[in-house]
Amino acid sequence: MELNFKLDLPVDTRLETGAEKDRLFDLVIIGGGPAGMTAAVYASRKQMTTALVSHDLGGQVLKTSGVENYLGYQYITGPELAGKFSQQIKQFPLKVLANEGVAALAQRSDNLFSVKTNAGRELTSRTLILATGKRWRNLPVPGAEEYIGRGVAFCSVCDAPFYRDQPVAIAGGGNSAVTAALDMLQVGGQVTLINSADGWQADPILLARVQKRVTLLDAHRVVEILGDGAKVTGVKVVPRDGGETRLLPVRGVFVEIGLLPNTEFFRDFVALNEQGEVIVDCASHTSRSGVYGAGDCTSVPEKQILIAAGDGAKAALAAYDYVSYHFKEE
Amino acid sequence: MPLLDAETGKQVKAQLEGLTHPVTLHVFTQELECMYCRETRQLAQELAALVPKQVKVEVHNFTLDKEAVEKYKIDKIPALAVVGEQDYGIRFFGIPGGYEFTSLLLAIKMVGQGESGLSPASQSKLGALTKPVNLKVYVTLTCPYCPTAVHLAHQIAMASPWVTAEMIEAAEFPHLANRDQVMGVPKTVIEGAGSFEGAMPEPQYLDRVINLVTGGSA
Numbered sequence: 001m002e003l004n005f006k007l008d009l010p011v012d013t014r015l016e017t018g019a020e021k022d023r024l025f026d027l028v029i030i031g032g033g034p035a036g037m038t039a040a041v042y043a044s045r046k047q048m049t050t051a052l053v054s055h056d057l058g059g060q061v062l063k064t065s066g067v068e069n070y071l072g073y074q075y076i077t078g079p080e081l082a083g084k085f086s087q088q089i090k091q092f093p094l095k096v097l098a099n100e101g102v103a104a105l106a107q108r109s110d111n112l113f114s115v116k117t118n119a120g121r122e123l124t125s126r127t128l129i130l131a132t133g134k135r136w137r138n139l140p141v142p143g144a145e146e147y148i149g150r151g152v153a154f155c156s157v158c159d160a161p162f163y164r165d166q167p168v169a170i171a172g173g174g175n176s177a178v179t180a181a182l183d184m185l186q187v188g189g190q191v192t193l194i195n196s197a198d199g200w201q202a203d204p205i206l207l208a209r210v211q212k213r214v215t216l217l218d219a220h221r222v223v224e225i226l227g228d229g230a231k232v233t234g235v236k237v238v239p240r241d242g243g244e245t246r247l248l249p250v251r252g253v254f255v256e257i258g259l260l261p262n263t264e265f266f267r268d269f270v271a272l273n274e275q276g277e278v279i280v281d282c283a284s285h286t287s288r289s290g291v292y293g294a295g296d297c298t299s300v301p302e303k304q305i306l307i308a309a310g311d312g313a314k315a316a317l318a319a320y321d322y323v324s325y326h327f328k329e330e
Numbered sequence: 331m332p333l334l335d336a337e338t339g340k341q342v343k344a345q346l347e348g349l350t351h352p353v354t355l356h357v358f359t360q361e362l363e364c365m366y367c368r369e370t371r372q373l374a375q376e377l378a379a380l381v382p383k384q385v386k387v388e389v390h391n392f393t394l395d396k397e398a399v400e401k402y403k404i405d406k407i408p409a410l411a412v413v414g415e416q417d418y419g420i421r422f423f424g425i426p427g428g429y430e431f432t433s434l435l436l437a438i439k440m441v442g443q444g445e446s447g448l449s450p451a452s453q454s455k456l457g458a459l460t461k462p463v464n465l466k467v468y469v470t471l472t473c474p475y476c477p478t479a480v481h482l483a484h485q486i487a488m489a490s491p492w493v494t495a496e497m498i499e500a501a502e503f504p505h506l507a508n509r510d511q512v513m514g515v516p517k518t519v520i521e522g523a524g525s526f527e528g529a530m531p532e533p534q535y536l537d538r539v540i541n542l543v544t545g546g547s548a
Contacts, residue, residue, distance in 0.1 A: 003333070003366075003369060003425065003427045003428070003471075004427065004428060005333055005334055005338060005373065005427055005428075005431040006338060006428075006431065007338055007341045007342070007345075007431060007432055007435060008429065008432050008474075008477075055530075055531050056475075058474070062474040062475070063474065079429075079474050082474075099478070099531045099532055100531055101531060118531060118533060118534075119449065119451075119531065119532065119533055120451065120533075148514075148527070149513060149514040149517065149527040150511065150513055150514075151513055153513070153514050155473070155475070155514075157472050157473070157474075158470055158472065158473035158474070158475065158476070158514070158515055159470070159473075159513065159514045159515060160470075160472070161470050161472075161500065161501050162470075162500070162507070162512065162513045162514070230511065231511070231513065252513070
């Protein structure tokens with residue numbers, strides 16, 4: 001293992017309940033991934049008074065081992081990129097409520113928005129940006145919930161060392177699944193990639209890197225995760241065309257089958273589509289005036305760091321226009 | 331070759347220069363048959379050399395220095411006790427490298443400020459603890475979520491006289507990780523009370539710890 005010592009300090013600008021309680025913000029951004037952090041930069045440069053609420057600053061970028069399609073960097077690790085984002089927002093007088101989630105959202109009778117956090121704080125704002133991203137989706141099969149942390153895993157960079165030289169399965173056929181396969185190969189894992197769709201969605205350039213080093217099972221569904229009560233012992237897979245069920249003896253199952261939007265709190269607040277994503281138009285508007293959406297939690301097609309960041313910028317500028325138009329007298 | 335580069339050194343200095351309480355890093359090593367003992371000692375020494383007024387290092391030989399081993403309750407190496415005006419029970423077992431270097435810096439900063447940084451609500455919740463509790467937080471050095479759990483455990487140790495908290499680097503202590511059935515990190519283990527996986531915000535982490543210890547009666 002190569003040792004490194006890099007500091008990645010949490011943003012340390014705690015909002016004091018007393019002092020800030022009655023303060024009115026121009027913008028509260030909910031979510032601290034690429035969309036939320038880019039929005040914070042754009043809003044701060046427009047001198048909007050801004051707060052950002054995030055229980056995981058950096059978002060999904062933190063669990064991405066390598067990024068090769070964010071312009072300006074031919075290759076950068078996810079955590080490094082997230083670190084650069086948070087460095088950039090630190091230069092602004094922005095209020096960051098890190099390590100806090102949103103517990104409730106409401107629009108008051110004076111049209112201002114109230115945001116309650118799960119640490120018991122309450123913020124008032126003229127506009128909101130919803131940028132809460134997505135979270136891992138688990139396999140809807142027997143054993144999947146039961147064996148989380150005991151063989152069923154979602155973060156290959158975190159947990160790869162526990163599967164050194166072990167047979168593992170990765171469920172998924174996209175870029176994340178192939179990236180997880182690369183992480184597991186690094187610790188000598190014997191990897192089987194199981195893609196439930198017919199045909200791989202991963203970029204061909206990524207797939208080519210693992211093709212000869214892993215077992216590829218295209219068009220196979222995982223139907224059960226087996227264990228001995230303490231840990232995973234195997235997965236059952238069945239071909240989509242209805243062939244015979246096979247049992248793969250593996251010690252780990254990394255689940256990379258896509259994501260669920262973190263929008264439960266917005267269900268009665270803004271319109272969501274069938275996938276639970278916040279519906280936005282091309283100017284980042286949601287169904288509620290003064291509320292904007294950006295990044296993976298929205299209906300924008302293609303969930304990419306670069307796209308989320310761009311959407312965050314757009315949403316902040318839209319919020320700025322709204323504040324300028326509706327509150328210019330103040 | 332130094333472990334800390336110039337840029338990191340600058341950041342460390344900026345973070346620790348203003349500490350108001352002296353901090354001593356007690357490093358337990360032996361020179362042979364210990365993965366990363368040498369590096370852990372070197373890391374502590376390089377760090378202290380950056381802020382000599384604020385941070386001191388005492389190196390102890392794990393096999394010979396029985397008194398210190400007993401005093402700081404060290405049972406494996408490399409080990410690092412972060413001690414301020416008193417010993418709050420804050421430990422690192424295994425090298426605090428990778429993401430855990432941030433945990434080490436946060437622990438030194440907290441001890442040197444003499445403040446846990448926990449919210450008043452969290453601190454009053456800790457009043458429910460009335461017997462000794464030891465939090466073991468298993469990590470890997472490549473886990474970006476782990477420092478959140480490690481630091482919360484250390485904050486709890488700082489705030490409660492009943493709690494001690496340690497980071498354990500799973501790769502260096504595979505037998506322990508195996509015993510505690512660690513297959514995903516961060517994993518917080520409270521001996522005799524149970525365990526839970528994942529990093530979470532302060533209020534939830536506190537609740538998980540207190541519920542496990544009090545059997546959900548708090």
